[in-house]
Amino acid sequence: MPDGDALPGAFRASAFIGFRTLFYKEVLRFWKVGVQTVAAPVLNALLFLLIFSQVLDRRVTVYGDVPYTAFLVPGLIMMSLLQNAFANSSSSLIQSKITGNIIFILLPPLSCRVFYGAYVLAAVLRGLLVGLGVWAMSMFFVDVPLAQPLWALAFAILGGALLATFGVIAGIWAEKFDQLAAFQNFLIMPLTMLSGVFYSIHSLPPLWQKISHANPFFFMIDGFRYGFFGQSDTSPWLSLAVIGGSFAALAALAMLMLKKGYKLRG
Amino acid sequence: MADVPAIHIAQLTKHYGSVQALAGIDLDIARGEFFGLLGPNGAGKTTLISALAGLVRADGGTLEVMGHNVAADPRNARLKLGVVPQELVFDPFFTVREVLKFQSGYYGIRGNDDWIEEILSRLGLLAKADTNMRTLSGGMKRRVLVAQALVHRPPVIVLDEPTAGVDVELRQGLWEFVKQLNADGHTVVLTTHYLEEAEDLCGRIAMMKAGRVVALDTTANLLSRFADLEQVFMEVMRHA
Numbered sequence: 001m002p003d004g005d006a007l008p009g010a011f012r013a014s015a016f017i018g019f020r021t022l023f024y025k026e027v028l029r030f031w032k033v034g035v036q037t038v039a040a041p042v043l044n045a046l047l048f049l050l051i052f053s054q055v056l057d058r059r060v061t062v063y064g065d066v067p068y069t070a071f072l073v074p075g076l077i078m079m080s081l082l083q084n085a086f087a088n089s090s091s092s093l094i095q096s097k098i099t100g101n102i103i104f105i106l107l108p109p110l111s112c113r114v115f116y117g118a119y120v121l122a123a124v125l126r127g128l129l130v131g132l133g134v135w136a137m138s139m140f141f142v143d144v145p146l147a148q149p150l151w152a153l154a155f156a157i158l159g160g161a162l163l164a165t166f167g168v169i170a171g172i173w174a175e176k177f178d179q180l181a182a183f184q185n186f187l188i189m190p191l192t193m194l195s196g197v198f199y200s201i202h203s204l205p206p207l208w209q210k211i212s213h214a215n216p217f218f219f220m221i222d223g224f225r226y227g228f229f230g231q232s233d234t235s236p237w238l239s240l241a242v243i244g245g246s247f248a249a250l251a252a253l254a255m256l257m258l259k260k261g262y263k264l265r266g
Numbered sequence: 267m268a269d270v271p272a273i274h275i276a277q278l279t280k281h282y283g284s285v286q287a288l289a290g291i292d293l294d295i296a297r298g299e300f301f302g303l304l305g306p307n308g309a310g311k312t313t314l315i316s317a318l319a320g321l322v323r324a325d326g327g328t329l330e331v332m333g334h335n336v337a338a339d340p341r342n343a344r345l346k347l348g349v350v351p352q353e354l355v356f357d358p359f360f361t362v363r364e365v366l367k368f369q370s371g372y373y374g375i376r377g378n379d380d381w382i383e384e385i386l387s388r389l390g391l392l393a394k395a396d397t398n399m400r401t402l403s404g405g406m407k408r409r410v411l412v413a414q415a416l417v418h419r420p421p422v423i424v425l426d427e428p429t430a431g432v433d434v435e436l437r438q439g440l441w442e443f444v445k446q447l448n449a450d451g452h453t454v455v456l457t458t459h460y461l462e463e464a465e466d467l468c469g470r471i472a473m474m475k476a477g478r479v480v481a482l483d484t485t486a487n488l489l490s491r492f493a494d495l496e497q498v499f500m501e502v503m504r505h506a
Contacts, residue, residue, distance in 0.1 A: 014376070018373070025368045103355060107347075108418075
């Protein structure tokens, strides 16, 4: 006879096991289709690198004497990392919602923190893997220094967590794939492209420099680039504060949505 | 604690916009019962089950599973409940065994391999254990849903139309398994449109219409006035 009030020790719920399982499931989900989720974004970034470096390398230097191709690499790494962190959490959630298998996550006693933490951490991991892939492949084409590795790591993790959180919000909010595609095509992609991945904002007219400072992606890319060259368009501390603040605000929003069961629990 | 019912529902209400899905449900299901929840489409059965499982938030009233309030103590309430959903949902990325291990982990259970193997065996899924979910037939997917609901050995099991679209062989095997679980002490709540199944299996039955319980009695008492449950059902629905 099952005793509902005195389950054996092995059956006591553990939030950590729940978190570890959901995290592992999310990692396995993207790893099983790694050609699509890791290799393809690396190839895309390399194509950008090859094309832009061929066209601009001998004509442009940045921060005084940094060749354009070297300047481009951290931007491409960060762009790929951010886009894939967003894609992972958002696509996993919308897919689960549309196919209905989200029920397997909603029925068990997983807390909002476990839900949020597992989705975000798995998305950050995919972003980091793609970023590492772009970095490793770019070494065949250009030497890029790594002057401040801890700064680079901090911006990679915090930027990835910010976009992964944004992906959780978008994945919960969206009800159709085209709504999610709108996020990617009309928000993430333009903000990334106009964030200084391909140029230093000092090469822009003053008005566009000011507008760039309203784009949080600029601070992520600029701060990450500081980790490589020890130079950046703006202070890394300011970038860290902007990204940290944005992350805290989005994380609070995501947790609120999960606690309310917004679009998850009727 | 033995007096605490497996499921306690009091004055439960739920609206979807202007539609009243649940209109003040009162229902107690004792521990160890095999209970049937019947009603036409749109009667509120699935909404009631979803509220019980925490998938839907009730507007008002009380819901408890093994004495744990679904709203105030969702963690323990969910641990005590296993739900087989009506829709044939699955995760196309994983194998049957992976799906069951994940589900076990979500409930915080470690080292559950022996029980997973037993469920696989008893539900006739061993040969398909390492097969990807998307390649399974509908009947096999239904078996996996049952396995997922049982992976944490819940004392209360809710089956929402588990035999819809399932062949006779699987249906028989599934009922043998569920009857054994009930004999072992699990409380079983079943919704089905196959009234003969409810007649054979359930000790007590509630009939719902328009979000209300319109009949509630033992199966024997319900059948005492009519030849079979279908006639009882038609009569109750006509007068409700």
